Amino acid sequence: MSEPQNDKLIRKIKEKCRGQFRINESLSKHTTFGLGGPADLFFLPADLEDLATVVPILKDADLPILPLGGGTNTLVRDAGFRGVVLCLTAGAHNIAVSENLVQAGASTQVFSRQCQRAGKTGFEFGCGIPGTIGGAIRGNAGAWGGETFDNLISIRGLNLKTGNDEAYKKADITFAYRRTSLSPDFLIVDATFQLDEGNPETIQETMAQMLSERKTSQPLSNRSPGCIFKNPPGTSAGLLIDQAGCKGLSVGAVQVSDVHANFMINLGGTSADDVLSLIDQVTQRVQKVHNITLEPEVRIIGEYGIENKTLETAS
Numbered sequence: 001m002s003e004p005q006n007d008k009l010i011r012k013i014k015e016k017c018r019g020q021f022r023i024n025e026s027l028s029k030h031t032t033f034g035l036g037g038p039a040d041l042f043f044l045p046a047d048l049e050d051l052a053t054v055v056p057i058l059k060d061a062d063l064p065i066l067p068l069g070g071g072t073n074t075l076v077r078d079a080g081f082r083g084v085v086l087c088l089t090a091g092a093h094n095i096a097v098s099e100n101l102v103q104a105g106a107s108t109q110v111f112s113r114q115c116q117r118a119g120k121t122g123f124e125f126g127c128g129i130p131g132t133i134g135g136a137i138r139g140n141a142g143a144w145g146g147e148t149f150d151n152l153i154s155i156r157g158l159n160l161k162t163g164n165d166e167a168y169k170k171a172d173i174t175f176a177y178r179r180t181s182l183s184p185d186f187l188i189v190d191a192t193f194q195l196d197e198g199n200p201e202t203i204q205e206t207m208a209q210m211l212s213e214r215k216t217s218q219p220l221s222n223r224s225p226g227c228i229f230k231n232p233p234g235t236s237a238g239l240l241i242d243q244a245g246c247k248g249l250s251v252g253a254v255q256v257s258d259v260h261a262n263f264m265i266n267l268g269g270t271s272a273d274d275v276l277s278l279i280d281q282v283t284q285r286v287q288k289v290h291n292i293t294l295e296p297e298v299r300i301i302g303e304y305g306i307e308n309k310t311l312e313t314a315s
Ligand code: EPU
Pocket: 142, 143, 144, 145, 217, 225, 226, 227, 228, 229, 230, 231, 235, 236, 237, 238, 239, 242, 259, 260, 261, 262, 297
């Protein structure tokens, strides 16, 4: 986009919208990996009304739009993103457990905890999953045998290409392990879940067990996007990478974790390019040792959008 076009767009957004607006915002501040170049524009709508105002403006400007949740499961390239990042964490994070309703920008962990307090069972697995509900739905995030689509009923959102409201029942969406058929042009706004009545104490015990296992088996004190690769059918990517001798392997200051081999940790001062080289090295080693091609779970964002779009993984 040329500078005058950019200025016109910025003026219009500032005039009509109430949310926070930033120019050349480094996406390293908005991803759990702590990596990535700047987004031309970064907008946090103040609420759903504000979102409904900004989307037609962005659509008219014909700019690539990237929905971003908690920035987990995401690797932004060093060149950043030539478009607008739309982030719902500030203006669409309400949770109404009694109505089984949750907005897309809500934290998955907070939703899980509120379900526990209200004695709703079925979302325990979310207690240790970072990121937002929108991202969890998009990539059917899961852990400990549970996944987001298990208890999902419906979602509502906006089509970023047409600006129209759209709603889908679970039956309208194809989903599988860490995969959904949702278009990258669809911005999830809220969702309903069907959760059964349960005992808050029992739910709490299950969650405590999950969190403690997570603490010992994953490098939670380091910056990472979560698991890098999807588990191939019937096996674990972490196990395969470990057996291929990749633990501790590094490029620049990104390293295959010694705690869990399907995590890459940012030790500080590394780049997205380093991570991509390390992903290549690990993929090649696993291919050589096991004859299995690992597929990234992490969403790779390039200058013009999601590069591994067919994956539709969690954000
Ligand atoms: N293992 C090793 N070495 C390692 C890592 C794992 O030998 O470095 C072995 C473990 O000992 C275990 C097996 O591999 O026998 C499976 O490991 P784990 O139980 O940690 O499960 P995982 O399949 O590696 C999955 C999800 C995690 C989720 C955990 C717990 C994927 C790619 N990973 O990990 O999700 O937290 O189960 O439910 O589906 C994520 O999606 O970002 C993620 C971290």
